[in-house]
Amino acid sequence: MAAGGAHGFNTETSPGPAVPPIETLERFLPKEHLWPIDDYWNYHAGGGAFKDIQVFTDALSTRYGKAENVQDFALKSQLMAYEGIRAMYEAYSRNKYTSTGVIQWMLNNAWPSLIWHLYDYYLRPGGGYFGAKAGMQPLDPIYGYDDRSIWLVSSKYRDANNLKVTAEVYNLDMSEKFSQEETVNASADSRSKIFSLPDIQGLSPTYFLRLTVLDSVGKIVGSNFYWLSTSPETLDWEKSNWYTTPTATYADFTALKQLPRVKLNVTTSSERKGDEEVTRVAIENPSKNLAFFVRLKVEKGRGGEEILPVLWQDNYLSLMPGEKREITARYRVHDLGGKNPAVEVSGWNVE
Numbered sequence: 001m002a003a004g005g006a007h008g009f010n011t012e013t014s015p016g017p018a019v020p021p022i023e024t025l026e027r028f029l030p031k032e033h034l035w036p037i038d039d040y041w042n043y044h045a046g047g048g049a050f051k052d053i054q055v056f057t058d059a060l061s062t063r064y065g066k067a068e069n070v071q072d073f074a075l076k077s078q079l080m081a082y083e084g085i086r087a088m089y090e091a092y093s094r095n096k097y098t099s100t101g102v103i104q105w106m107l108n109n110a111w112p113s114l115i116w117h118l119y120d121y122y123l124r125p126g127g128g129y130f131g132a133k134a135g136m137q138p139l140d141p142i143y144g145y146d147d148r149s150i151w152l153v154s155s156k157y158r159d160a161n162n163l164k165v166t167a168e169v170y171n172l173d174m175s176e177k178f179s180q181e182e183t184v185n186a187s188a189d190s191r192s193k194i195f196s197l198p199d200i201q202g203l204s205p206t207y208f209l210r211l212t213v214l215d216s217v218g219k220i221v222g223s224n225f226y227w228l229s230t231s232p233e234t235l236d237w238e239k240s241n242w243y244t245t246p247t248a249t250y251a252d253f254t255a256l257k258q259l260p261r262v263k264l265n266v267t268t269s270s271e272r273k274g275d276e277e278v279t280r281v282a283i284e285n286p287s288k289n290l291a292f293f294v295r296l297k298v299e300k301g302r303g304g305e306e307i308l309p310v311l312w313q314d315n316y317l318s319l320m321p322g323e324k325r326e327i328t329a330r331y332r333v334h335d336l337g338g339k340n341p342a343v344e345v346s347g348w349n350v351e
Helices: 022-028 053-065 070-094 127-135 254-258
Strands: 009-013 101-104 138-143 150-153 160-170 177-187 190-198 206-214 220-229 247-249 265-273 276-284 292-302 317-319 324-330 342-349
Touching: 022 070, 053 070, 053 254, 070 101, 070 127, 070 138, 070 150, 070 292, 101 177, 138 160, 138 220, 150 160, 150 177, 177 190, 206 254, 220 276, 265 342, 276 292, 276 342, 292 324
Parallel strands: 009 101
Antiparallel strands: 138 150, 150 190, 160 177, 160 206, 206 220, 265 276, 276 324, 292 317, 292 342
């Protein structure tokens, strides 16, 4: 159109590749073509400039370390998708309404695919889905990758006063390197810069930032957990084209493989509410180490098929030493197939 679109409105964007969890890959790729990536994979990519996922794979290998097998690749892909989708939504909300909108391309696929979805053809949510949930919290504490700023974005339509926003920085070994708390008022549909992280000395090559928002009675009403790198990630803007901007230097998250293994305490309960089943998962990290990128699944009986569709309150979560969370999952009673629900817990460094 001659008039163009609204300033800052990105109508069709995303990191592009969205490699689904391992269960989905095993379902639509022949066993003998699960690894390494070959033309059977590319058949499930797109066309033209999107005929493969090589740009994504190169970034994954450089940032997280070359995948050892398809399981390793699928897990690292969920990390990358979570990061990218969350950043996309938070970049918009931090700059609303100078930025006037962003639309993820796309929600899900009409057939099994390696690109362009938040949940896949089989209705299985991946890292990108939960990154989107994190990036669209009603009270969202945000880290600015570009300038190390901490923001609070409110999407609520009423004021929220006497909130406490806390930023904590931890090394890989969970030693605290920085902490700051501010009391703020968030007006309806607002964004506000709270402070910026200082130049922190003695950081491990990969480190962590935990942001929390407490209401006036001390209840957590917003949180975010970022894994960050002392190696800067920069873009080669001079070589941008219509669909991508090359990365000049990459963040380095390879130290994540050094995280010690942890064993979590997990208890579950389920109740039926009409046609809906609600499963509650109480999960605790009793160790002195981080439990990183913990994934929950609810199954049709122990070791059974994953129940889909399912609406998780949260997933792919990280638990600090001693931290406890309760997470709910909602799904149709019919999808249990007469079995009792069972919860499987896995994760980056979880026993």
